[in-house]
Amino acid sequence: MLALIVIQALVLCHNEIPGSKTQLRDILASTHAALFFGTPHSGVKGVELLQTLNRLLSVYKRTTNNVLQHLKENSPALENIQSLYTSASRKIEMVLFYEVYETRIFGGKSEMIVPRHSATVTGVGGAKEEGLNADHCEIVKFPDANDANYRAVCSYIKQYVAGSVTAVTRKWSTEDAYRALANAGNISPNGIVLPKPRPAVSRNYVDRPRIQSLITQKLLPAEPVRHQPRCILHGIGGAGKTQLATNWIRENESRFTRVIFIDASSQAQLEKDLEQFIHCLGPEYNKSTWKDAVAYLDGKEKGWLLFLDNADSQDLNLNPYFPSSTEGAVLITTRNSASVGYAPDGEVTVRNLEESEAVKLLHTIANITPQSDTASLEIVRELGMLAVAITQAGTYIRKTRRLDTYLDTFRKHHEELLQEQPHIGSEYNSSTYAAFDLSFKYLPMKTQHFLNLCAFFHHFLIPIALFEQSMGSSFTTHTVLESWPPPESDKAFASKLEELLGSTWDELRFQKLVEPATHASFIDVSSDGLSYTVHPLLQVYIKDRLGKEKNRRYMRMGTQLLLGAIRPVQDNNAQHWQLLPHANSMLRSTQLEDVVHALGFYVFYESLG
DSSP states (O other), X not given: OXXXXXXXXXXXXXXXXXXXXTOHHHHHHTOOEEEEESOOTTOBOSHHHHHHHHHHHHHHSOOOHHHHHTTBTTOHHHHHHHHXXXXXXXXXXXXXXXXXXXXXXXXXXXXXXXXXXXXXXXXXXXXXXXXXXXXXXXXXXXXXXXXXXXXXXXXXXXXXXXXXXXXXXXXXXXXXXHHHHHHTTXXXXXXXBOOOOOOOOOTTOOOXXXXXXXXXXXXXXXXXXXXXXXXXXXXXXXXXXXXXXXXXXXXXXXXXXXXXXXXXXXXXXHHHHHHHHHHTTOGGGTTOOHHHHHHHHHHTOXXXXXXXXXXXXXXOOOGGGSOOOTTSEEEEEESOGXXXXXXXXXXXXXXXXXXXXXXXXXXXXXXXXOSOSHHHHHHHHHTTTOHHHHHHHHHHHHHHOOTTTHHHHHHHHHHHHHTSOOOTTOXXXXXXXXXXXXXXXXXXXXXXXXXXXXXXXXXXXXXXXXXXXXXXXXXXXOOSSTTSOXXXXXXXXXXXXXXXXXXXXXXXXXXXXXXXXXXXXXXXXXXXXXXXXXXXXXXXXXXXXXXXXXXXXXXXXXXXXXXXXXOOOSSOOHHHXXXXXXXXXXXXXXXXXXXXXXXXXXXXXXXXX
């Protein structure tokens, strides 16, 4: 009877939710072994035996008929306890002792009170069964230390005591890990480790068919492949990479046997999520590591998709986390364009929305249906078709119901609007400026200074030749009239440019300066490698971040850089045409300080006719 109470107590401990304050799970984690002596796990057969058992028990303690009813063979209460105990006892060493001899009962009869089939438990792996040469009444009574039954029982006790510290320490390590998962919300109420949930697809998601088609081509190739299918979605923060990937997975999930969602924003989180994945496969995997998870995908499953989201860090090497099997596929979202190296044939660049997509997103979030798209087109173009910025604009317009005035409001208050935290229901957990901050602050200081300089040119197609030509002239203004030499103030800004870019053109050094910005997707390199494009909102972000004094300094440095590249045209003015939008942009933003500068730009515009 007491043994059945112990069993029920362990079941209660097992059913306690990880992280509960009642501390019942402490008992389970600290229990290494249990020895049961003639315990009627399956009940007692026949009314006569129950009556006999009642008389035997009444010698020692008061027993009610209600309790005895639960000891009947096939008792629902006993069956329920035993089925629950099968799960609770998985990590408990167990010995089931059964009586070998019949017990003498009243009237000169002998009966097997708890036969072997009842004293043992089916379905408990690893449980040991041992017969003791005794009847039910003598099964726990030993005449002396030399008794064979005593020695058999002692041998088990000594064995379990010797291994208890190691075993319980290991169990507590697992228990602590389970409780940490519970605190993080990764364990269900019944104690099962849950797989990491898929990022939610926004109700406002707007289809981007061209990119979605490219993802399908990369991950679900029509022909057999020699290498593991991989797709690397890379682009600037706030471009909608995670939403693209998550929506594609939702539409194609049935084509995979399993989708494993991993937050790859840091090495620690990536490894934690891989371990959570393998732990959710069952209790037998609760000691497995992230390496075991990778090995599992390599050998035991086919048709899986591994989704590594937000793998932005330039310091994180993803190679150890890729299974090598061609029986699965890998999808990565990242701001780090260098990640394309993991699968050059799987590259998909996520740039700005198409105009029609951007307008649809704006209208969907603002919950408006204007008669004309004219005002909406102006807004999305001003925002550079960036998904996160359009989402913020749509939210503002939904609150104010003023589509017609948004552009004027944005131009006056862009800093406030673009750093405002997202509202409830937004698929973005940070503002446009916060998205830029995440990558910008980790750039090398010289690369930050380079982007600061680029913020004052036109955002589209800044020619690399501008830097090479200006450096060739030592960043000096061309002297148009001998009587009007460049002003002394030029020297200070030429010196700053030299400090940033160097005194002589060195392509390798220049590429090292620019490379971190291209890796962070802040700069797009043209297909011919001759020019750079910077997102217009990044330029706005940089100017807001710098403040008035530094804005004036970098604008003046930009002017000096242009003046250093402007020289009289000999035969071909093609290079001057490349500089035209940047000269226009600079002159719209600054007042020229000196007549020599005005003469330099006059010669420039004159060369273009």
